Amino acid sequence: MARLIPVADPADPRLADYTRLRDVNLRKSLEAEHGLFMAEGEKVIRRAIATGHPVRSVLAAHRWVEPLSDVLGDAPVYVVDDAVAEAVTGFPVHRGALASMERLPLPSVGTLLPGVRRILVLEDLVDHGNVGAIFRCAAALGVEAVVLSPRCADPLYRRSVKVSMGAVFAVPYARMTDWHGGLAELRAAGFTLLALTPDQSATPIGKAPLGERVALMLGAEGDGLSSRWLREADEPVCIPMSGDAMDLGVDSLNVVAAAAIACHELMRPGVL
Amino acid sequence: MARLIPVADPADPRLADYTRLRDVNLRKSLEAEHGLFMAEGEKVIRRAIATGHPVRSVLAAHRWVEPLSDVLGDAPVYVVDDAVAEAVTGFPVHRGALASMERLPLPSVGTLLPGVRRILVLEDLVDHGNVGAIFRCAAALGVEAVVLSPRCADPLYRRSVKVSMGAVFAVPYARMTDWHGGLAELRAAGFTLLALTPDQSATPIGKAPLGERVALMLGAEGDGLSSRWLREADEPVCIPMSGDAMDLGVDSLNVVAAAAIACHELMRPGVL
The missing domain is CATH 3.40.1280.10 (SPOUT methyltransferase, trefoil knot domain)
Incomplete structure (x- = not known):
């Protein structure tokens, strides 16, 4: 069962993984520091999970949670409205859920x-x-x-x-x-x-x-x-x-x- | 010789061809109505001119005019600063000149x-x-x-x-x-x-x-x-x-x- 956690404040620190997704420099340093990456939309999130990437958390409007619920395990799902999603990420998130995923070690x-x-x-x-x-x-x-x-x-x-x-x-x-x-x-x-x-x-x-x-x-x-x-x-x-x-x-x-x-x-x- | 015309007011009607370039619906109707299209940057503008498309006008910061001056004929060149260019077009115009060109009749x-x-x-x-x-x-x-x-x-x-x-x-x-x-x-x-x-x-x-x-x-x-x-x-x-x-x-x-x-x-x- 996915753990649904409603969040109404864009400044909530639990949403930090999703900050300003269009700011390339910020994202590079943030993703490197935390070893994470972003997957967008049901299809891509499913593929990321299927290839062994652990889910740190999901950010989604309520309507996007159900289609993914069978694969999210006990990862926290931050349920937000569209305005909060846009305030955090910096763009309108229409296309579905965003998932913050853990990078796996790269082979040499x-x-x-x-x-x-x-x-x-x-x-x-x-x-x-x-x-x-x-x-x-x-x-x-x-x-x-x-x-x-x-x-x-x-x-x-x-x-x-x-x-x-x-x-x-x-x-x-x-x-x-x-x-x-x-x-x-x-x-x-x-x-x-x-x-x-x-x-x-x-x-x-x-x-x-x-x-x-x-x-x-x-x-x-x-x-x-x-x-x-x-x-x-x-x-x-x-x-x-x-x-x-x-x-x-x-x-x-x-x-x-x-x-x-x-x-x-x-x-x-x-x-x- | 290109005709350089400094313009300081983004609402100047002579800049109407360049209105809100990211607004797809507006652009579709505006371009169809006036039979025009936009060419961006020196290379593309040169190719458009070389293939016979008449220049209606050019919108450019001063630094971008000189490289094109040999091909512009007597088309009006609206010389603007970057803030005016952005106010008219709706995005930062860094990459060079914009030209409003006439469409040619399409063959059947x-x-x-x-x-x-x-x-x-x-x-x-x-x-x-x-x-x-x-x-x-x-x-x-x-x-x-x-x-x-x-x-x-x-x-x-x-x-x-x-x-x-x-x-x-x-x-x-x-x-x-x-x-x-x-x-x-x-x-x-x-x-x-x-x-x-x-x-x-x-x-x-x-x-x-x-x-x-x-x-x-x-x-x-x-x-x-x-x-x-x-x-x-x-x-x-x-x-x-x-x-x-x-x-x-x-x-x-x-x-x-x-x-x-x-x-x-x-x-x-x-x-x-």
């Missing part, structure tokens, strides 16, 4: 790799929505794990979780501790490192050498992969662009579209 | 098709960002035209234009006037109609029959293609998903990722 890169043959490596992506969308692609298409550079945006940030539709819980990931040496560890584990680049002189992704273990490297929005990582790759690969498009100045895909195509190619039939 | 579907071999058909997409992102994919990958269902979101809405990076000016498009009969016109023009569906019993997109002329149909976020359009298609096609993903409940790609993969497959080497 070394413990992530055994048995895995197709991975993505994300270098310094800054946009949480893009990170979430790439996890969704990876999960849907069967990429088995994701490795993040030390500065890559957090997959458990609220917007990442939401855009991923919960795929951030489905695809195991780890964060490199060392940007300089991180790729060497992947190569030592037998991965061929493919660097995705808009450079049209690179090998088309459809013709890339796909060995037993492949790591596809994706760079930041705008800047792409760093020159150091490009140099360290085994092979630069590109998605062939239309010549007309380049004449028109539309010279690239966004990183999510590029990731989708690349994941699809990595998993093409006959290769695995 | 019939005049769009001659000479074109690969098109997308979008049914009732509601998210402007998704429409813009799909145009960006189409442009980058060489899809030659886009046909919109009568209720599909507007490619020239501000967010569509922005997310497309100006690709909405690069890819010709038309809007069907008749949802019931629209596909028949495409078939009569010799297009094979492929309906993209998450249904994994459909033909994998990589094995789809790609004839001389192919129209790939994409449905709305969430609901997908209508059952009527699915029935009218020549062949349902799918992007193969990972079995593990489906076990985990991550059972689909978002429409932009799906469109990217599908466009890439439509244009694969050896087919055209």
